[in-house]
Amino acid sequence: MLLVATILVARAVAAAPAPSEESFQLDERVRAAIARLERERAPAPDPTNRHELDPRAARLGQRLYFDAGLSANGAVSCASCHDPAQGFTTRDALATGIGATARNAPTLLDVSRRRWFGWGGRNDTLWSQAIVPLLAPHEMGSSAADLARAIEANPALRGEWRELHGDTLAAGDELLAQAGKHLAAYQRLLATGPSAFDRLAAALRSGDAQGAKHYPLQALRGAALFFGKANCRSCHAGPEFTDEEFHDLGLPPVRGAKRDEGRREGLRQLLSDRFRADSAHSDAREGERARELAHLAPVDEDWGRFKTPSLRNVTRTAPYMHTGQFATLRDVVRFYSTLEGAAARGHHGETVLQPLNLTEPEIDELVAFLGTLEGDLPPEHLLRAP
Amino acid sequence: MKAGVLCLVYLTALPWTSAGCRVPEGRSAPGTTVEGESTPRADSAARAGAPDGPSRAAPVPARLAPEGLQSVATNLGTFRVHHRSDPATIERGKPFRLQAWITREGSREIVPWAELSVDADMPEHLHGMNRVPKVTRQQDGSFLVEGMLFHMPGRWDLYFDVHEAAIVERAQVALDLW
Numbered sequence: 001m002l003l004v005a006t007i008l009v010a011r012a013v014a015a016a017p018a019p020s021e022e023s024f025q026l027d028e029r030v031r032a033a034i035a036r037l038e039r040e041r042a043p044a045p046d047p048t049n050r051h052e053l054d055p056r057a058a059r060l061g062q063r064l065y066f067d068a069g070l071s072a073n074g075a076v077s078c079a080s081c082h083d084p085a086q087g088f089t090t091r092d093a094l095a096t097g098i099g100a101t102a103r104n105a106p107t108l109l110d111v112s113r114r115r116w117f118g119w120g121g122r123n124d125t126l127w128s129q130a131i132v133p134l135l136a137p138h139e140m141g142s143s144a145a146d147l148a149r150a151i152e153a154n155p156a157l158r159g160e161w162r163e164l165h166g167d168t169l170a171a172g173d174e175l176l177a178q179a180g181k182h183l184a185a186y187q188r189l190l191a192t193g194p195s196a197f198d199r200l201a202a203a204l205r206s207g208d209a210q211g212a213k214h215y216p217l218q219a220l221r222g223a224a225l226f227f228g229k230a231n232c233r234s235c236h237a238g239p240e241f242t243d244e245e246f247h248d249l250g251l252p253p254v255r256g257a258k259r260d261e262g263r264r265e266g267l268r269q270l271l272s273d274r275f276r277a278d279s280a281h282s283d284a285r286e287g288e289r290a291r292e293l294a295h296l297a298p299v300d301e302d303w304g305r306f307k308t309p310s311l312r313n314v315t316r317t318a319p320y321m322h323t324g325q326f327a328t329l330r331d332v333v334r335f336y337s338t339l340e341g342a343a344a345r346g347h348h349g350e351t352v353l354q355p356l357n358l359t360e361p362e363i364d365e366l367v368a369f370l371g372t373l374e375g376d377l378p379p380e381h382l383l384r385a386p
Numbered sequence: 387m388k389a390g391v392l393c394l395v396y397l398t399a400l401p402w403t404s405a406g407c408r409v410p411e412g413r414s415a416p417g418t419t420v421e422g423e424s425t426p427r428a429d430s431a432a433r434a435g436a437p438d439g440p441s442r443a444a445p446v447p448a449r450l451a452p453e454g455l456q457s458v459a460t461n462l463g464t465f466r467v468h469h470r471s472d473p474a475t476i477e478r479g480k481p482f483r484l485q486a487w488i489t490r491e492g493s494r495e496i497v498p499w500a501e502l503s504v505d506a507d508m509p510e511h512l513h514g515m516n517r518v519p520k521v522t523r524q525q526d527g528s529f530l531v532e533g534m535l536f537h538m539p540g541r542w543d544l545y546f547d548v549h550e551a552a553i554v555e556r557a558q559v560a561l562d563l564w
Binding site: 033036233234235237238243244245246288292294295296297301352 | 519
């Protein structure tokens with residue numbers, strides 16, 4: 001009798017509809033949040049760089065990008081740390097140029113959509129950022145004079161430079177600014193295409209229920225967490241999945257290293273940068289970016305703040321954080337779940353981060369969601385030297 | 387209300403002017419940013435006041451705050467701040483400006499000697515803006531607030547601190563941004 005009852009109960013359970021994957025629905029608030037994330041088709045132009053949209057400048061920039069001859073030891077190019085085959089970053093936790101650096105190399109995919117450049121935002125334009133690694137002793141260790149020699153020594157480079165700037169090669173900061181603007185013109189082309197998430201958002205906007213069904217269910221659950229309980233969008237906001245600003249996560253420094261100042265140092269460098277948006281080398285000295293500089297000032301809270309990275313294409317850019325201390329996206333999500341190892345922030349610190357206490361399936365769902373932010377890479381001809 | 391933004395929508399487009407005025411020498415409050423100077427404050431708010439003119443002895447003719455603006459009383463009820471933004475809808479991550487007029491509660495006459503400082507923060511995050519706004523008094527008696535940007539979604543509290551002699555009263559507006 002007991003056996004029969006057990007069998008009957010077991011059959012009943014087997015026949016009952018399990019919590020169905022198919023029945024999962026986003027709540028209205030999350031659905032609306034996703035639907036409104038429509039990406040601008042192209043990044044806004046940067047008027048501080050008059051060469052930005054010139055294909056000849058972009059080609060010249062591409063040539064510079066892959067030229068190790070620009071570095072002091074002849075062995076390091078921009079592509080060494082921002083490798084097209086590795087999502088325009090490297091798998092190294094800390095980037096290594098001529099010497100070791102203290103930070104992870106950020107990806108250059110979609111970089112021209114950023115408001116600030118570098119983990120501490122030390123540059124306000126892409127072209128001025130491109131000059132930094134050229135000169136940094138541990139990166140390419142070059143100089144304007146080295147750059148001029150490298151251009152003269154390379155007939156293709158010299159010819160294209162002449163075509164844009166005439167027979168006389170500029171010198172000093174003017175030459176560096178030209179190089180930075182060409183590199184930025186190339187990097188503007190490193191744009192990625194629409195992702196599975198963009199297709200979901202478009203389907204929700206247009207009421208295309210069938211189109212929305214193509215989105216993976218595990219990722220959909222992850223989206224519900226991202227825009228709901230986990231509230232990741234608080235910092236990873238908008239269609240670029242970044243608020244373009246700076247936050248302190250309390251990440252401890254790499255063992256043995258001093259604490260990285262982050263935005264504090266970045267702002268100090270920006271405000272004294274001779275290539276900033278209102279400098280003599282800018283092509284829009286009184287434009288919006290230049291005017292914004294007047295509203296920046298260091299505050300104590302800048303200590304240890306780092307730029308919120310975009311989450312687009314994040315699956316391509318491991319390892320993660322400004323020191324590359326998390327090898328996988330699971331590690332990152334797990335950190336936000338527990339905040340284990342996070343240093344206590346001062347009593348002036350922001351309180352946006354609280355442990356999310358995610359379950360293992362929820363961590364998988366968030367990782368699955370992040371995977372749907374991957375768009376098509378730029379065309380093949382941009383992934384190598386011209 | 388524009389899709390994608392849950393926030394305060396200002397009613398009137400701004401006929402912005404760049405006209406400013408000089409603070410009489412020695413009257414700049416700490417952190418005051420006045421047209422012609424370029425050093426912003428290192429703390430959170432910016433402040434400006436003091437109308438054009440050779441001294442306090444020259445009274446400014448009574449001027450009225452425009453009608454039809456958003457307005458909010460200071461917390462002790464002495465003043466009312468009439469304000470509008472440019473663009474009219476404040477969006478997360480987009481720079482905006484404010485124009486504000488200060489009157490006494492129950493009056494439309496602009497308070498001639500009032501000064502204004504402006505700041506904002508996210509009370510749920512314990513942080514504010516990453517920008518230092520610049521406030522300059524305009525010739526029509528209003529204040530122009532430049533350099534505002536709310537970078538995160540969520541609740542923002544916008545503060546108008548009205549200074550008159552030793553009195554400081556705060557008016558505050560809550561906004562919820564996507």
